[in-house]
Amino acid sequence: MIAERASQPLAVFDSGLGGLTVAAEIRRRLPSENLLFLADRARVPYASQSVALIARWAAECFDFLLAHDPKAVVIACNTVSSVYLTELAEQTPVPVIGVIMPTAHAAVEATRSGRIGVVATKATVKRRAYDMAFAELRPDVHVVSSAAPLLVPLVEEGWTAGEIPRKVVEHYLEPIVSSQVDTLVLGCTHYEYFVPIMQDLLGAQVRVINTPLATSLELERVLAHDSELNRDRRRGTVTVYSTDVNEALERVVKDLFAEDLSEGRITVQSAQIPPFRIAPRRV
C-alpha cells in the first residue's frame, strides 16, 4: 500500500510562473518524484481580484490537480496560501503545504534580533498572513511589512535590473531598511529575481530567506513522516500544465528545467478553461 502511494505524483500549484522556482527546487532535492505543476497563466495575476474570486479559481485549479491523485499538494503562491489555504487543506485527503508557514519557520530560525521584514503582495499584507504565522511560531517577533505590487509586472516584463527597478525596490524596502531588520522574507515567489538588488540595499548582514528551499524541506519532512518518499532510483517525470501556453511559460521552463528538457523527461500541456456564457446577476 505505502509503496503504491509513494509512486503517486507531487502536485504544485501557482497562479503564474513564480511557483516554478519552487517546483525546480523540489526537483533538485527529490529527483525520483513525479511532479505535476499547474500555472493558471490565463488568469495571472491574482492580485486586485476579490477574495471570493481568488478562492474560487484556486479551488478550480485544485480540483484539476486532485483528479491526478497526488500524494501531496504544494501551493507555491503566497496570495492563495494567505487567502484560502486552511479551507483547501480541510477539504483535501492528502497533505497540503503552503509557502507561508515553511518560510516563516525559516525566518524565525534565522533571526537573532527578532526583527523581520516582509515584502509581499497587497493581498498577502492585507490578510496579515505572515504576522499570524509569526504570532503562532514566536509571538515576540517584530514584523515590518511592505506591499510591493509593482514587482510582479516588472518580473513579467523581464525588467529586473537597472535604475528604475532599483528605484522601485528601494521605494518598497524603505520602511524595512529604516527598521533595521536582520532577516527578510519575500512574500511572493516572483520577488526572487530582485534578491541581488535587495541584498545590496539591505547590506550583507541581513539574511534573505529562500522560500523555495524552505518549502521543499517541509515537503520532504512531511513525505518522510508519512513514509511516502519515492525510493525509486530512476529520475521521475515532470508535467507542466498551464491554462494558457505561451512564450513566457516556455522560456521559464527552458531556464529552470534544462536538463529534464534535454532528456525528454518534461512535457508542457494545456489545461483548458472551457468556453462558457457570462451570466448577469444583481448585486
Place this chain on the structure above:
Amino acid sequence: MIAERASQPLAVFDSGLGGLTVAAEIRRRLPSENLLFLADRARVPYASQSVALIARWAAECFDFLLAHDPKAVVIACNTVSSVYLTELAEQTPVPVIGVIMPTAHAAVEATRSGRIGVVATKATVKRRAYDMAFAELRPDVHVVSSAAPLLVPLVEEGWTAGEIPRKVVEHYLEPIVSSQVDTLVLGCTHYEYFVPIMQDLLGAQVRVINTPLATSLELERVLAHDSELNRDRRRGTVTVYSTDVNEALERVVKDLFAEDLSEGRITVQSAQIPPFRIAPRRV
C-alpha cells in the same frame, strides 16, 4: 421601426476600467442614450495572454452584450481592437466601433509634420495596429511606437504622480521624444492618467489625442447616419456590469459618474463567470 431601435442601449466593452473613460465621454455627449458597460475585471489585464485566449474572452464578453440587443457596440480596449475587431465586426449585425480607427483619424487630422508617436501595450505594438490604421488613412505618416507595459499596473495601483512614475514614463517616451513627433496617440485607455507628465516631457507644442472624445464622435456619426440617435429628452440609464465587482470598480464609477449616481440613474451589477472544470489536453 427606426424609433424602436433608437431606444435600444449602446454597449461598451473593456477588459478593465480604462474603458469607463470612453463610456463617460459617450454619456456626456449623448445623455439620452441608455448605456451598458461590461468590464472583464476578473481577467484584466489582457496583456501577456495568447492572442487565441484574448479573442475567446472578447467573444464571451461580446455575446453577453449582444444578448441585450444593443444598437451599436464600442470596443473601448486597444488590445481587443487590435487582436479581434475585424472578426467581431463581421459576425455582428450592428455597428462595432473600436478605439483605434477613430484615434488614428484624429491624429492624422492633427499632425502637421506627419510624425506621430504611439505609446501602447505590447500586444497593440506587436500587432502593428496603429501602423496599419495610418497606412490606410495617410500612407506618408511616419510612426514611432513604444510599448509601455508597466503603465497599466501603475494606474491600477493609483501611482500616477511622483518621481518613479515620471521616470517610467520618461523611459518609455524616450524614443518618441527623440524623434520629434508633433502628435501623440495613447494606445491604451489607461494611459490618460499620465497625460500631465507626458505633456510636460514632450512640450506644449505636441498634441496628445483624446481617444474617448475621438471614439464618441465616431459613434455619434455612425448613429446619426443610421438615424438611430435617441431623441428622447430624458436622460438615459447606465448599467455597469463587471465579471468581478470590487472596490476599484466602485471607486472609478463614483469618480466618473457622480451625477448619475446621486440621481439613481446608474446601477452596478455582477456578470458572473460560471464555475467549471479545467480540462487537460496535450499541445
